[in-house]
Amino acid sequence: MTAREQVLARIRKNQGGPADQSIPREYADVSPLSREEVVEQFADRLRDYNATVHRCAAAAVAETVAGILRARGKTGLLVPAGVPAAWLPEVFAFRVDEGLSYAELDASQGVLTACDGAIALTGTIVIAHTPGQGRRALSLVPDYHLCVVRLDQLVATVPEGMRRMAGLLPAPLTTISGPSATSDIEMIRVKGVHGPRTLEVILVD
Amino acid sequence: MSVRVGEAASAPPFPEAAKKMVANSQLRRNVRHATDVIRTKRGRVVGEKEDWEALRNAGKAIKDHTLANLDRYLLQFEEACTKAGGKVHWARDADEANRIIVELVKQYEADEVIKVKTMTSDETRLNVALEAAGITPFETDLADLIVQLGEDKPSHIVVPALHRNRMEIREIFMKKMGLDTLGYQPEDLAGAARQYLRERFLRVKVGISGANYLVAETGSVVVVESEGNGRMCLSLPEVLISIVGVEKVIPRFEDLEVFLQLLPRSATGERMNPYNSIWTGVTPGDGPQAFHIVLLDNGRTEVLADPESRETLDCIRCGACLNACPVYRQTGGHAYGSVYGGPIGAILTPQLQSMEHSQTLPYASSLCGACYEVCPVKINIPEILIHLRTKVVESGHAPLAERLAMKGAAFAMSKASRLSLAHAFARLGQWPFNDDGKLDNLPGLLAGWTETRDLDAIPAESFREWWAKR
Ligand code: SF4
Numbered sequence: 001m002t003a004r005e006q007v008l009a010r011i012r013k014n015q016g017g018p019a020d021q022s023i024p025r026e027y028a029d030v031s032p033l034s035r036e037e038v039v040e041q042f043a044d045r046l047r048d049y050n051a052t053v054h055r056c057a058a059a060a061v062a063e064t065v066a067g068i069l070r071a072r073g074k075t076g077l078l079v080p081a082g083v084p085a086a087w088l089p090e091v092f093a094f095r096v097d098e099g100l101s102y103a104e105l106d107a108s109q110g111v112l113t114a115c116d117g118a119i120a121l122t123g124t125i126v127i128a129h130t131p132g133q134g135r136r137a138l139s140l141v142p143d144y145h146l147c148v149v150r151l152d153q154l155v156a157t158v159p160e161g162m163r164r165m166a167g168l169l170p171a172p173l174t175t176i177s178g179p180s181a182t183s184d185i186e187m188i189r190v191k192g193v194h195g196p197r198t199l200e201v202i203l204v205d
Numbered sequence: 206m207s208v209r210v211g212e213a214a215s216a217p218p219f220p221e222a223a224k225k226m227v228a229n230s231q232l233r234r235n236v237r238h239a240t241d242v243i244r245t246k247r248g249r250v251v252g253e254k255e256d257w258e259a260l261r262n263a264g265k266a267i268k269d270h271t272l273a274n275l276d277r278y279l280l281q282f283e284e285a286c287t288k289a290g291g292k293v294h295w296a297r298d299a300d301e302a303n304r305i306i307v308e309l310v311k312q313y314e315a316d317e318v319i320k321v322k323t324m325t326s327d328e329t330r331l332n333v334a335l336e337a338a339g340i341t342p343f344e345t346d347l348a349d350l351i352v353q354l355g356e357d358k359p360s361h362i363v364v365p366a367l368h369r370n371r372m373e374i375r376e377i378f379m380k381k382m383g384l385d386t387l388g389y390q391p392e393d394l395a396g397a398a399r400q401y402l403r404e405r406f407l408r409v410k411v412g413i414s415g416a417n418y419l420v421a422e423t424g425s426v427v428v429v430e431s432e433g434n435g436r437m438c439l440s441l442p443e444v445l446i447s448i449v450g451v452e453k454v455i456p457r458f459e460d461l462e463v464f465l466q467l468l469p470r471s472a473t474g475e476r477m478n479p480y481n482s483i484w485t486g487v488t489p490g491d492g493p494q495a496f497h498i499v500l501l502d503n504g505r506t507e508v509l510a511d512p513e514s515r516e517t518l519d520c521i522r523c524g525a526c527l528n529a530c531p532v533y534r535q536t537g538g539h540a541y542g543s544v545y546g547g548p549i550g551a552i553l554t555p556q557l558q559s560m561e562h563s564q565t566l567p568y569a570s571s572l573c574g575a576c577y578e579v580c581p582v583k584i585n586i587p588e589i590l591i592h593l594r595t596k597v598v599e600s601g602h603a604p605l606a607e608r609l610a611m612k613g614a615a616f617a618m619s620k621a622s623r624l625s626l627a628h629a630f631a632r633l634g635q636w637p638f639n640d641d642g643k644l645d646n647l648p649g650l651l652a653g654w655t656e657t658r659d660l661d662a663i664p665a666e667s668f669r670e671w672w673a674k675r
Contacts, residue, residue: 137441193432
């Protein structure tokens, strides 16, 4: 017998459980909050995770990006293919990732991406690595991540968020809830370990 | 077939090991502090979630349903994962899993691998097998790195180095990373780990991971983490190998909405952990272009056989029961002699080994019920502990007093009465341990606890009284 046959045979012999197999799903599916409260909750959660949050009108993204880069003393960022050109202010250098080496990603000033969804209750950004978000390494190796979230992509609860994510499969999905962190040393939360140590978010009305 | 759970089969009996640990006041302080912090954080984020009970009920139901149809869901996962470009392997036991992985690493001509925290690989002792084959494993989770560099063992399933404080960690890092100076703030230590691992992340061609969930419906694999070391290991190498217990499968993608709410709040007291990675086979142009997954039995199908305790396999490894347990909080994880410590370890470790080893572990509890209260998938650990004690008695491995008590009318009693009896022992401080063989250390152990005066009192209300009200 192969290992597969043997493991399956053992399972078939031994498995069992309650006769009633319906799954009670009485947990909250939607949020009682108003739309503006949901947006506020999302921003709150992000700040709670130590992310920096901005909010602007759709026409003002490039201007907001420019202000952020100036304040941080950056001259440019990496971007994935598919990021709207209207988001990228002139003067700054935006380099499209066309198979950059990990060393080049590592040496960069950071990355600007879009996202594929966001969840207010948990302060979560969903990246599906589709156009506009790039391959997984792009939003991981650089030490700074500037993420643009359109508010029409924002949902209130985790179940709503998961439904959105189901529609994005089989693309690889990454959910990001604040910058990388650890509490492995005496349970003290340290912001920034291996993932980008700084996460900055622009909410777009 | 040889089931192995770390080094549990050769570990000293719990009372003996526990006595040593309790005598180490630094370790007790470290464990006490860390579990206090997580408990407080967990209490806050669970308390604010009004639908917590509904989530627990759903989580429990999904897991029980899966265990009743495990063959179907594993096959479904296998098909979907294969279709998406993954390669599925099956392993009957620890050695077989290790063999498969070592062969794969060799096939890809690698002599080093980066690993993201996987308790399952600690269970199979994969690192030992890799090293024996000339392959260097780099642990990348901060706590695992502390354990690996300190030539230590994990003491907690979520925070494996929680028994170490910053000064101890600083010393380990300076010595093993060859640093002349290093600050002692957690930021300094995390920074040192970042620097130490950075170049390895970018260089090493093979990543090894565990998984929190396998989604049968879509063939997707889920890893929940905080530091980004998971994302590094899962998306930078050319080859990814995941080792996963067969009980980690869940039926539908939709089910993640339950577990991704239960797990972070229970495990680290966060509304959501910083990163979740969900991948489905291989994605052209993004991440590893070869993906292998090893589905591990290693005693799990034996646990499945007993209807009274199979819910042990529902566990999502959140660690909440460890943090809540008055015994764990005194002894730390090493006393359990297994990679799985605390209440879940006390029931899982002996069952995986068909009750042939680690027979003292079902006694490593005061049956206070705190573990059951916090468990996000409602595993009735106290009841299973009692059930396993009767199994130990039946196998003739129990201490004399326990055998005598059980031999009489008591043994014919209902499960619930046995529970009361065992609990009465505990409340009187007369645990059923005697001078027969190895188990006679416990009264001494209890005396030690009394001296230190910080054993959480066993509640006046018995577990059963309390449970009856649930
Ligand atoms: S038994 Fe329950 S509380 Fe303990 S680790 Fe498993 S899921 Fe968490």
